[in-house]
Amino acid sequence: MTQDDTLPTTAGAAAPVDTSGVVDALYTDGITALKGAFPVEWVDRLREDVDAAFDDAINRPGGAVGRGPKRWYVEIHPEQIRGFVDLVTHPWVTATCEAVLGPRYEIVEVGFDTPFPGAMNQPWHRDFPMPEETRRERRLTSLAFNMTLVDTTEDMGPFEIAPGTQWDDSPEFEHGMFPPKAHYPRYEELAVRKMPQRGDISARSALTIHRGTQNFSDRYRPVLVLGVDAPGAGNAEHHDLAVTRGYWERLPQQVRDHLHCPVVDELEPIVQKHTIEGLVMGEA
Numbered sequence: 001m002t003q004d005d006t007l008p009t010t011a012g013a014a015a016p017v018d019t020s021g022v023v024d025a026l027y028t029d030g031i032t033a034l035k036g037a038f039p040v041e042w043v044d045r046l047r048e049d050v051d052a053a054f055d056d057a058i059n060r061p062g063g064a065v066g067r068g069p070k071r072w073y074v075e076i077h078p079e080q081i082r083g084f085v086d087l088v089t090h091p092w093v094t095a096t097c098e099a100v101l102g103p104r105y106e107i108v109e110v111g112f113d114t115p116f117p118g119a120m121n122q123p124w125h126r127d128f129p130m131p132e133e134t135r136r137e138r139r140l141t142s143l144a145f146n147m148t149l150v151d152t153t154e155d156m157g158p159f160e161i162a163p164g165t166q167w168d169d170s171p172e173f174e175h176g177m178f179p180p181k182a183h184y185p186r187y188e189e190l191a192v193r194k195m196p197q198r199g200d201i202s203a204r205s206a207l208t209i210h211r212g213t214q215n216f217s218d219r220y221r222p223v224l225v226l227g228v229d230a231p232g233a234g235n236a237e238h239h240d241l242a243v244t245r246g247y248w249e250r251l252p253q254q255v256r257d258h259l260h261c262p263v264v265d266e267l268e269p270i271v272q273k274h275t276i277e278g279l280v281m282g283e284a
Ligand SMILES: O=C(O)CCC(=O)C(=O)O
Pocket: 067, 073, 113, 115, 122, 127, 158, 159, 210, 211, 212, 213, 223, 276, 279
């Protein structure tokens, strides 16, 4: 399952990053993006590894978690994908993490969503309940980076997000994550459909209310997810990321500084933990 990813590749060039714009976008809309961050060939190579990881996971009990009909989430280890180092050292990614989460940010999750043909509209949701720091201090303590592995088209069931709703807080949210159906008209009014193309990367607060939509096409729409925490945010306990000793030794120090995961002799396939119960059955 191991890929050698520590060889340099052609990731995005170091361009000056306007972090004030990025922070502002994350605190207002709850999502921002960089178009053309990575070369298309780099994304295609990543997709090969994601496809292989999906085949492995779907054939193993607990390897993939259902997120609705024809839709799965798979958490993986960094060394299962070539390009991990490029991704987490990309200047826009590192600058965004530092600006929002501070210099000691921690990479806690690598995984991918796979809406297949026939996937339905998900219920509007956030990925976990609002942390106390966010509620009390209006401070974001985690980020999710998403990278499409295909050129998204309208019929593929694009990701929809309701900008500004990372701050929504209601006792009516089921499990702190699912707004009641009575709130849906507001989310539908706010909703923006995202049509990312290969090479684009987005950063969002996973608290911003969102959903995957119905995939009418005959193609699947894999999306890589990178989860990053501020120190103490606590999402790491829901994930099982690990690296082998050999891989760890080849990682740049810059990456090790932000990877506080077990270093092991041999990787265990991940049994998925981050079940979002309300999404398992599916349709909104
Ligand atoms: O379809 C997508 O891109 C996102 C799916 C999603 O939000 C989820 O499964 O939690």
